[in-house]
Amino acid sequence: MKRVLCCLFAAVMALGLCGCGKQEKSRTVYAMDTVMEFRVYGKETEAALTALERRVQELENLLSRTKETSEVSALNRAGGQETEVSGETWNLLAAAREAAQVTGGAFDVTIAPVASAWGFTEESFRVPSQEELDTLLPLVGAGNISLARNGDTYLAALQPGQAVDLGGIAKGYASDCMADVLLECGIESGYAALGGNVLAWGAKPDGSDWRIGVKDPNNTAALTGVLALQNAYAVTSGGYERCFTENGKTYHHIIDPATGYPAESDLVSVTIVMDWNGEKLGGKSGNGTLCDVLSTALFVMGEEAALDFWRSGVYDFDAVLVTADGRVLTTDGLAQRFTPTEGSGYSYETVS
Ligand code: AMP
Numbered sequence: 001m002k003r004v005l006c007c008l009f010a011a012v013m014a015l016g017l018c019g020c021g022k023q024e025k026s027r028t029v030y031a032m033d034t035v036m037e038f039r040v041y042g043k044e045t046e047a048a049l050t051a052l053e054r055r056v057q058e059l060e061n062l063l064s065r066t067k068e069t070s071e072v073s074a075l076n077r078a079g080g081q082e083t084e085v086s087g088e089t090w091n092l093l094a095a096a097r098e099a100a101q102v103t104g105g106a107f108d109v110t111i112a113p114v115a116s117a118w119g120f121t122e123e124s125f126r127v128p129s130q131e132e133l134d135t136l137l138p139l140v141g142a143g144n145i146s147l148a149r150n151g152d153t154y155l156a157a158l159q160p161g162q163a164v165d166l167g168g169i170a171k172g173y174a175s176d177c178m179a180d181v182l183l184e185c186g187i188e189s190g191y192a193a194l195g196g197n198v199l200a201w202g203a204k205p206d207g208s209d210w211r212i213g214v215k216d217p218n219n220t221a222a223l224t225g226v227l228a229l230q231n232a233y234a235v236t237s238g239g240y241e242r243c244f245t246e247n248g249k250t251y252h253h254i255i256d257p258a259t260g261y262p263a264e265s266d267l268v269s270v271t272i273v274m275d276w277n278g279e280k281l282g283g284k285s286g287n288g289t290l291c292d293v294l295s296t297a298l299f300v301m302g303e304e305a306a307l308d309f310w311r312s313g314v315y316d317f318d319a320v321l322v323t324a325d326g327r328v329l330t331t332d333g334l335a336q337r338f339t340p341t342e343g344s345g346y347s348y349e350t351v352s
């Protein structure tokens with residue numbers, strides 16, 4: 001009897017530990033062309049990490065431009081014919097088409113043939129001739145993406161010769177999906193860093209803010225400052241992320257759809273901050289997607305147009321802009337949330 005009681009007691013102890021013991025677990029994953037880091041605190045941490053990893057792989061399988069079997073590759077190969085896609089891909093294409101409209105064409109996923117001409121997609125870098133760019137530029141225009149829906153059938157079509165590259169939006173969308181997974185798994189605290197797309201989930205286990213560094217574009221081992229965030233997205237675009245040098249000139253991967261050339265921006269990086277809106281998105285795009293769109297678009301726009309866009313209030317977001325002449329501009333909503341790095345050599349300004 002005594003032995004049985006002892007065994008029972010041990011079992012309850014073990015159950016108790018499983019029930020309340022909060023753990024911390026992290027995982028590094030390579031997906032969507034990016035090193036991703038997930039960290040979660042809570043009970044079912046291993047299950048949550050596995051769910052996060054599965055979800056990004058699922059998205060890569062739908063949205064990758066370099067995976068032949070993806071839905072995006074099928075659409076790009078279709079030569080202008082209508083292609084059936086998942087509701088998820090369809091929704092993201094709709095968001096991308098709208099993004100081109102709102103950003104006055106600064107963000108345009110149909111930049112794909114031009115990005116390829118520069119070798120950014122296949123990583124075989126080259127400077128295309130003006131002639132070549134002149135033949136490709138007329139293909140750029142996200143307004144020409146046709147989207148139709150017939151009940152549960154989702155159809156997409158491009159113009160012949162057009163192709164889409166979701167590299168400027170897909171990781172932001174993935175960060176929205178990460179929020180849904182964390183919500184479903186009951187994780188209260190953690191983060192998902194998909195390269196430069198970060199989701200700060202809840203607060204740190206001690207109740208303080210997550211601290212997210214904004215890289216110094218001129219020395220990516222250093223930071224221009226740190227953002228203190230909870231339940232928010234912070235997404236950075238910078239020319240330094242992917243670039244090559246030829247004949248002493250550096251060419252980066254963010255292309256100005258108006259010229260077909262890497263954007264001759266007076267900005268060297270753009271970080272966009274938005275709150276997580278607290279809702280399950282269920283395959284629709286949210287603020288993570290929007291942050292990704294806006295970081296790329298504002299980089300293309302340059303300082304003046306980027307600030308005009310922010311001031312227009314079309315979207316409620318905050319930004320950290322690093323200029324080529326050594327200034328760090330933070331919008332006033334970040335006044336309490338951004339801490340400059342002392343001695344960084346940058347000058348700091350708050351804009352309103
Ligand atoms: P991001 O790092 O989010 O700024 O996205 C850059 C990636 O988006 C590039 O590597 C291209 O795949 C794609 N891209 C480049 N220029 C543009 C643009 N003007 N609009 C939309 N996507 C772009």
Ligand code: MG
Nearest residue numbers: 168292293296
């Ligand atoms: Mg982007």
